[in-house]
């Protein structure tokens with residue numbers, strides 16, 4: 761489909777940011793899967809990868825790309841990941857795929873965050889996509905009540921346990937006109953592990969494709 765073509769073009773454009781001999785930070789999702797497949801072609805030139813999910817780890821290993829533990833990896837030059845929404849400030853909503861915590865950790869370590877996405881992810885204001893929040897299971901009801909006080913409608917993502925053994929609340933109807941402030945407020949709620957607003961630290965580069973061309977935003 762055009763959207764698949766767009767994801768593949770954006771993913772392939774990210775290869776240009778991968779330096780030889782380095783360990784690449786790899787995100788999670790269908791767009792990143794195209795990036796992993798493209799990375800396989802130059803696996804001789806890279807040291808390996810650090811992954812943000814069991815799913816990406818499995819795909820990297822299926823291509824014979826070594827996967828390192830972040831604690832043993834040292835500096836990560838570039839982190840490549842998708843987004844559910846991205847605004848003009850390169851702030852994002854992530855977590856649609858449920859990997860937001862490890863994604864945010866590897867992104868925090870990486871020097872450069874390259875976001876790859878089809879142009880349907882571009883928004884003026886974040887928040888149409890429900891904001892994923894990873895929560896310690898025993899705190900689910902308390903966190904949900906606190907999120908209601910912030911004006912959101914939290915919905916428990918039934919049947920999903922994250923790689924870290926936590927649950928996810930997807931928060932609808934937030935009016936996110938101050939992404940950095942809301943990210944901080946959500947982090948303050950006891951029991952919240954991670955929220956899917958990547959705003960205080962957004963992407964450094966966004967490669968956005970409509971299936972024909974790739975636009976680079978910085």
Ligand code: DER
Nearest residue numbers: 789790791843844855856857
């Ligand atoms: O869950 C995530 O953060 C993913 O990166 C997601 O936001 C993008 O997934 P997609 O590439 O399958 O649209």
